[in-house]
Amino acid sequence: MRRHWLGYTLRVSLCALAATSALAAEAGKISDGVVKVGILNDLSGIYSDFTGKGSAAAAQIAIDEMGGKVLGAPVELVAADHQNKPDIAANLAREWFDQGKVDMIADFPTSSTALAVMEIAKQKSRVTMLSAGVAMAAINEKCSPLNAQWMVNTYALAAGTAKALLATGRKSWYFVTADYTFGHSLEKDASAVVEAEGGKVLGVSRHPFPGGDFSSFMLKAQSSGAQVIALANAGSDTINAIKQAAEYGIGRSDKQVIAPLLTYITDVKSLGLAKAQDMYLTEAFYWDYDERSRAFSEKYFAKMKRMPSASQAAVYSATLNYLKAIEKAGTDEAGAVMSTLRGMTIDDAVIRNGHLRADGALVHDMLLLQVKKPSESKRDWDFYNVRSVLKGEDVFPKPSDACPLNAKG
Structure with missing residues (x-):
């Protein structure tokens, strides 16, 4: 009996070790062993009502829906106030990319901040997802293979x-x-x-x-x-x-x-x-449009005691699909993730019938x-x-x- 128990224990231990090794191997495909998502927006000024803290809350909902991990690696969220100033946004982005090892930054309610960070992200091989930045320059003369204008443009x-x-x-x-x-x-x-x-x-x-x-x-x-x-x-x-x-x-x-x-x-x-x-x-999103939009919005309401703006909802969608693309690509390497995103049909609680073009425009129903x-x-x-x-x-x-x-x- 004791020998049987020892054999069972050994088999369980070996299975646990194999599972741990598999998770470690998966996490090894993630740079620095962690996926970091940054939310850069207006926390205190003119655009804080439709972006601000609510955008970070929306991103966290997406992370939670993924179980807080992707490819076995933990997903972390950071947020900061760019005060609607491109120089502050650029400095924060450089710090996040170089020291904080942030992989993707989303939001940008002012186009000047979005365009400034897009250029730095391209130099650093990181992803930007403009859930609030709507200037056409982002998909025209300033386009980047590592950028997505995730919600709308002017x-x-x-x-x-x-x-x-x-x-x-x-x-x-x-x-x-x-x-x-x-x-x-x-x-x-x-x-x-x-x-x-x-x-x-x-x-x-x-x-x-x-x-x-x-x-x-x-x-x-x-x-x-x-x-x-x-x-x-x-x-x-x-x-x-x-x-x-x-x-x-x-x-x-x-x-x-x-x-x-x-x-x-x-x-x-x-x-x-x-x-x-x-x-x-x-608008690209209305909380009471259908059952899927209401389900996400009720989660958001539980956190923020208000319904999400379209921009805040876009942060949720951008974060969720970014993490899904990492999972599908098997890596968080920026080029591979963006290539995967461009091959996906985007259909979630926020975006319907969406596809990401080469220029970074996410075309979808409005x-x-x-x-x-x-x-x-x-x-x-x-x-x-x-x-x-x-x-x-x-x-x-x-x-x-x-x-x-x-x-x-």
């Missing part, structure tokens, strides 16, 4: 909203634009859609970033007589512009509407339905939403009517010759 945002309003006969437009890379890109792409669809841009007012007093810009837009006052800004700039417009009665009639080109659910929450009602907007009237809302965060699903091929821009990765072989 053209996709502009195309959905602009086409919907143009279809209602609203042909004349005036832009109130944040005076930096992101605002210029959003204005340019929306203007191109407007003009291509037979509309006309009557004028532009560019405001400092971040802005404070929008009254003069909104009054000038009103006096232009444009049927659409398009806001090419984001965050508290958008919120303040809409609030101040409401004080002057701007955009409260059928003759003239306000169209924010980048609006998050957190912005609508801050505005309240009374001020935001009936606005059209294009949602055309209209803000509900207060009387239509059944609960807190019940803010939108889904008017249509916009196919990715219809709203995302075609690959540009400006990106050398799109060159025909």
